[in-house]
Amino acid sequence: MKEITGTREINSALLLEVSRLMSKSTASSGYKLMSLLSLLSRWSSLHYGRIMLPNYSLRVLEVAYSYGLPEEQIALGKYTVPFDQGLTGFAWRTGQVSLVTDVLDESIFIQRIAEPIEGSLSRIGFICVPINVDGLVVGVLSVQRRANPRRSYSEDVDLLRIISSMTGPVLVNMRQRVQQVSFLPSQLDHDGGRYIRMCESNNIIGSSHALLSAVKEIDQVKNSEAPIMLLGESGTGKEMFARMAHRESQRRDKPFICINCASIPEALLESELFGHEKGSFTGAYRRQKGKIEQAHEGTLFLDEIGDMPLDLQAKLLRVLQDKQVQPIGSDQPQHVNFRLITATHVNLAVALQEGRFRLDLYYRINVIPVYLPPLRKRQEDITRLAQHYLNHYAQLYDRSVSFTQGIHEELQSYGWPGNIRQLQNVVERAVLKASGQLINVEQIKHILDTERSMYQTDQLGVTKLDIAPFLEPTTSAREYDSPQEVKFSGTSSNRVSRGKRSYMRVCEHESENIRDAMSKSSGNQAQAARILGMTARQFRYRLAKLGSEVSQP
Numbered sequence: 144m145k146e147i148t149g150t151r152e153i154n155s156a157l158l159l160e161v162s163r164l165m166s167k168s169t170a171s172s173g174y175k176l177m178s179l180l181s182l183l184s185r186w187s188s189l190h191y192g193r194i195m196l197p198n199y200s201l202r203v204l205e206v207a208y209s210y211g212l213p214e215e216q217i218a219l220g221k222y223t224v225p226f227d228q229g230l231t232g233f234a235w236r237t238g239q240v241s242l243v244t245d246v247l248d249e250s251i252f253i254q255r256i257a258e259p260i261e262g263s264l265s266r267i268g269f270i271c272v273p274i275n276v277d278g279l280v281v282g283v284l285s286v287q288r289r290a291n292p293r294r295s296y297s298e299d300v301d302l303l304r305i306i307s308s309m310t311g312p313v314l315v316n317m318r319q320r321v322q323q324v325s326f327l328p329s330q331l332d333h334d335g336g337r338y339i340r341m342c343e344s345n346n347i348i349g350s351s352h353a354l355l356s357a358v359k360e361i362d363q364v365k366n367s368e369a370p371i372m373l374l375g376e377s378g379t380g381k382e383m384f385a386r387m388a389h390r391e392s393q394r395r396d397k398p399f400i401c402i403n404c405a406s407i408p409e410a411l412l413e414s415e416l417f418g419h420e421k422g423s424f425t426g427a428y429r430r431q432k433g434k435i436e437q438a439h440e441g442t443l444f445l446d447e448i449g450d451m452p453l454d455l456q457a458k459l460l461r462v463l464q465d466k467q468v469q470p471i472g473s474d475q476p477q478h479v480n481f482r483l484i485t486a487t488h489v490n491l492a493v494a495l496q497e498g499r500f501r502l503d504l505y506y507r508i509n510v511i512p513v514y515l516p517p518l519r520k521r522q523e524d525i526t527r528l529a530q531h532y533l534n535h536y537a538q539l540y541d542r543s544v545s546f547t548q549g550i551h552e553e554l555q556s557y558g559w560p561g562n563i564r565q566l567q568n569v570v571e572r573a574v575l576k577a578s579g580q581l582i583n584v585e586q587i588k589h590i591l592d593t594e595r596s597m598y599q600t601d602q603l604g605v606t607k608l609d610i611a612p613f614l615e616p617t618t619s620a621r622e623y624d625s626p627q628e629v630k631f632s633g634t635s636s637n638r639v640s641r642g643k644r645s646y647m648r649v650c651e652h653e654s655e656n657i658r659d660a661m662s663k664s665s666g667n668q669a670q671a672a673r674i675l676g677m678t679a680r681q682f683r684y685r686l687a688k689l690g691s692e693v694s695q696p
């Protein structure tokens with residue numbers, strides 16, 4: 144066999160070897176990258192190869208893979224380079240190759256990261272090549288070499304450019320996998336592990352202390368009959384927890400019936416809950432079992448209980464006391480046996496003070512209060528949730544995307560007033576808008592800026608969604624599963640379908656209608672809300688939104 148001696152021949156043979164290595168389906172990504180650096184050193188005398196990856200929190204590039212460098216020095220961070228320094232930083236910032244032919248001559252070179260070749264630093268060259276994926280620099284490949292009249296620098300640069308282009312996809316692949324496995328819970332104590340498994344089997348993501356405390360409370364009462372009240376901001380997972388409480392209970396094989404008291408006009412809520420007899424009112428063509436009866440032997444979940452009208456609160460209280468339900472138009476009470484779970488995102492204490500909620504019902508249903516923490520108090524869960532939704536939407540939309548480093552820090556620095564529902568939506572949008580394989584920090588920043596502009600904080604420090612950008616219907620309506628505040632409709636035909644939250648159109652004559660209703664009710668908001676078929680909360684929200692347009696009588 145002919146001996147390979149010329150630089151060009153060596154480089155071609157090396158590239159062939161590298162491409163074989165990269166296409167090995169059985170080799171791990173780490174093995175491929177380490178072997179690559181070793182091949183560079185042995186075949187081309189490009190020594191001390193290192194692949195530097197960014198640490199966005201510290202704003203430095205760190206050695207992720209290297210060949211020949213002392214491990215303990217790497218561990219000490221000896222080769223760590225700030226983004227804005229040295230040749231490595233230059234390649235990182237500009238996306239251009241940077242090199243020096245003699246490290247001792249160049250002021251830009253940070254001498255401490257060069258290693259002496261054969262005991263001397265003299266005439267050592269240093270080459271840095273950016274690693275690009277979809278036009279984005281994701282890392283830097285660097286090597287050292289000695290002065291060698293038989294190897295030109297331009298040949299080495301060409302070689303390293305090709306090698307770095309092969310490295311990019313391996314890094315992306317690896318990052319996707321690392322992101323999937325690196326969040327597995329560690330150091331679980333006995334119970335912690337059980338609560339995490341409980342979450343997993345109910346598709347609840349998270350392992351923060353705050354989340355697991357709530358899971359623990361559900362676990363402790365799962366087989367009792369005591370009513371549970373789930374408290375927490377909109378989008379914190381109250382419905383998921385209600386379902387988990389049902390699935391974990393002895394009633395798991397019986398129905399789980401869910402009704403949202405805020406999304407159904409008052410006139411219909413009674414019949415939805417208690418059922419009706421045929422002919423009991425216009426349009427009652429047949430007997431209809433109410434949700435309470437449907438939940439017999441199972442679990443009844445009353446979401447947004449704080450929005451239940453007072454007269455229905457009284458009826459519900461009777462059902463809880465007598466364990467009987469009387470459908471509208473019937474004189475035959477039906478025996479019912481169900482576990483009650485309620486949820487509210489409003490402060491019921493205020494509703495009690497204002498006379499909007501019955502104290503006796505409150506005590507009856509608030510036996511086991513379980514507080515679901517907002518996402519901003521579960522920082523460590525943000526990363527896992529974001530990664531989960533990334534995988535979910537990547538699969539749903541058939542995209543191969545991953546986050547670049549630094550995204551998680553960016554996501555954690557945001558307050559998430561819309562909680563998990565909002566995070567879900569942000570990630571979905573990022574996946575849909577990604578133009579290549581990577582979602583970078585700038586793209587996420589841009590989406591979060593839009594979010595910030597929509598959530599406004601009032602003087603009391605309460606964050607509210609400014610829905611104005613979404614009031615144009617259809618296209619934007621799909622964009623969000625909205626927080627509670629925007630569930631609104633002036634007419635029942637226009638109302639949100641149960642369980643699904645969408646932004647609603649604002650009726651063209653809304654301010655006029657509200658003004659009329661306020662005038663008819665002599666300024667009594669509760670009465671005005673009734674005239675318009677809204678809950679008091681919905682009415683107050685609209686009134687606040689249209690405040691400047693609606694002059695009160």
Ligand SMILES: Nc1ncnc2c1ncn2[C@@H]1O[C@H](COP(=O)(O)OP(=O)(O)OP(=O)(O)O)[C@@H](O)[C@H]1O
Nearest residue numbers: 347348376377378379380381382383488563564627
């Ligand atoms: N821990 C979690 N893991 C995964 N997804 C979650 C988690 N918590 C909530 N979600 C998701 O967030 C969204 C909102 O959850 P859910 O409807 O249970 O919240 P909620 O508190 O009942 O909201 P609202 O008060 O608006 O009714 C859902 O799409 C749900 O799947």
